[in-house]
Amino acid sequence: MISNLGAVLLIVSFLTTCSTLFLFIKNNIIQKSSIYLQFFLFYKVSFYLILFSFLFLIVCFAISDFSIISVYENSHTDKHLFYKISAAWGNHEGSMLLFILVISLYGILFLLNSKNINDSLKACTIFFQSIIQLIFLSFLIFTSNPFSKIFPIPIQGLGLNPILQDPLLAIHPPFLYLGYVGFSLVFSLLLAALILKQYNSGWASIAKKWIMLPWSFLSFGIGLGSFWAYYELGWGGYWFWDPVENASLMPWIASTALIHSIVVMEKLKKLFAWTAILTILTFILSLFGTFLVRSGVLNSVHAFANDPERGVYILFIISIITLGSLIIYILKFPKELASNNSFVLFSRDFSILLNNYFLIFILTVVIVGTTYPILLSVFTGETISVGPQYYNTILAPFIFIFLILMAIGPLMKWNGNSLISMKQKMFLFFLVSLFLTILISLYLNRYNFIFLLGVLCSVYLIVSVFNEIIMSKKFFFTKQNFSRLFSHLGFGLLILAITLNHFFSKEINAKIHLGESFFKQGIEINFLKSESSKEKNFEELFGIYKITKDNKTFILEPSIRRYKQPQQFTSETSIQSDGLSDIYIAMDYAGDPSTGIGIRFYYNYFVRLIWISFAFITIGGIVSFVGRKNEKKI
């Protein structure tokens, strides 16, 4: 019953979106009158229809209505209610519905927060947003309807992939979607402004928050994903340069470049064309990420839900959206804006331009690394996978220069050479950070060149941020500065943490018998006992280990779960903190515990700082979104 209702709502929302588009065309193009009230109302109705359809899907999952294929394929009565609900978006169909809901949600948020925008621009933006919504709605209804029926009705479901049964993973995809689907709004806003010839610095001041909001969500989502991989997959690392991870990183890099270039556009009326291209690129990369994850072109550990047939549709959608938006750009971009692009050397805008070049370089490296294996397999049939080695070697030196640039850029003045005035400061920072680096390396007793360079550059950025905080005369600086300082500090800490983690982490793989203990790399591991327990939908085998490191002891209890539906093993890690560092054990899937169990032990140095720095970066973005008051009226 509910499932039928959901399906009907979905079709009605499709029709409503169609009529929204029709209304806009009729009002603006045929009658040349501008009655927007009706138009906005229709859009709001389509939002509520999608929202309720999604809620109905959740209800179907919660009550285990196995007459629906996607419930049957992804749920099971034995599952905890929380995972029954999160299974609603843990599969392709449900997550596409969530995708559409987020598109629509951003349209509504835009309508609620657009008092500074004239009605025609507002309407035109919603028009483009509805087009995107319609495209994906038709994709959903015609190729992957979440309410498709199955007959005869099965009595039991197939179950959700156990590694997806994790509280973090339940909230991680919604945040990622709020991130990269959110870029659809600024994309629509751009197309609308180009068509209505309102693409100017006022537009930049409005558009900025619609970049900051999804950017913050995306940063948070990436952080969550990384954290999930760290403790659930049991590989001991936080980032694997896996194509699926890269899929979310690509729009993040593009949008970070966009955040910076749009400031130049707003303040100095430069970089108009570049900002427009970046806006389009960010959204296209978001869609491309969806394509990579959803279509099955990737051979990746977590390309969970894939189907090549659907891939063709998504590919088609991306092509159409790319083509359409770039044609609008080519035809409508005002010529007079393209000329003013002169930059003074060593000015703040110049440093932002350099920053953009760096980001585009990093983006290119990631895109090449992600797509090269796909292209290679098309042309030669060979299959390869590109690993961390490639990214680390190519990116590390550029990241170091990038850090320095992030430190000194904000010291410069807009539009004027300020090298002489900041020479002293630059030198002072250098001395302070050199001093700190020497202290750190003496304390840790490590003198590797790359290590020193990494610490030096990240400390340099951190020092410059602290300098600005201390030197600011006002008690509380402007919110915009605050947000930049936070995000930059976060990034400095992130690179510092990654460097420390890279050079000081330890990994031990061993097979160990019950009651046995061994000593390796300054760490003693003692296998005390093993216990087993039975839960509703899995059996669990615990191993209890005593770890002794630097006269501190830790008791860790990793386990292996054997799930019944679907039959699968997962390794549950056990992690304890030692300050900012982690002691981490995962067990291998072994048969009889009496013959010895393989364990992977990791000592992850300063890994907690990585999560903290993700939080800093995100907070910076949120502050900027919340605190923007100096918007212009357009």
Place this chain on the structure above:
Amino acid sequence: MKKKFRIFLLAFVILIFFIIFYYSLKASNKNNPNTMLNKSLPVIELTSFVNTNLKQVLPIINKDKYYLINIWSSWCVPCREEHQILMKLKDKIKIYGINYKDKKSNATSFLNELGNPFYFSGSDKDGSVAIEIGAYGIPETYIVNSQGLIVFKHVGPLDKKIYIRINEIIK
């Protein structure tokens, strides 16, 4: 004129990308469990994990009537379960192993403990060989005939029923 040219160029570039990714989608179809059945085994080269100089190219031509390919790993529990069936099959059919994403030391101790059913076992450290032959998950077992066609494929551990079926096929 210039604008028209740009749009044309743009459409052309997008078309090329579309075609490339379209083919990549078709190519990745082989990841579906049954698509490789009754198709010929792609050419793969296996390197022994004991001695890196020892190599074996599959498919082999016209030697035995059938041969069996098994993807296994020491960290995979179902592989342990099915191992005794592989040991039983050892004398009836030549077994080629693909050691999936494993450590040499773990793999060797696994075979020392449970016995070695493999005529030849090659290592697949990065999992690329498994992708090549369209593996879905380990353990996985293929039977290939003298023409190099995959005549039987089983995903998951072998059990008694499958053992009987394999015996029927190779008779």
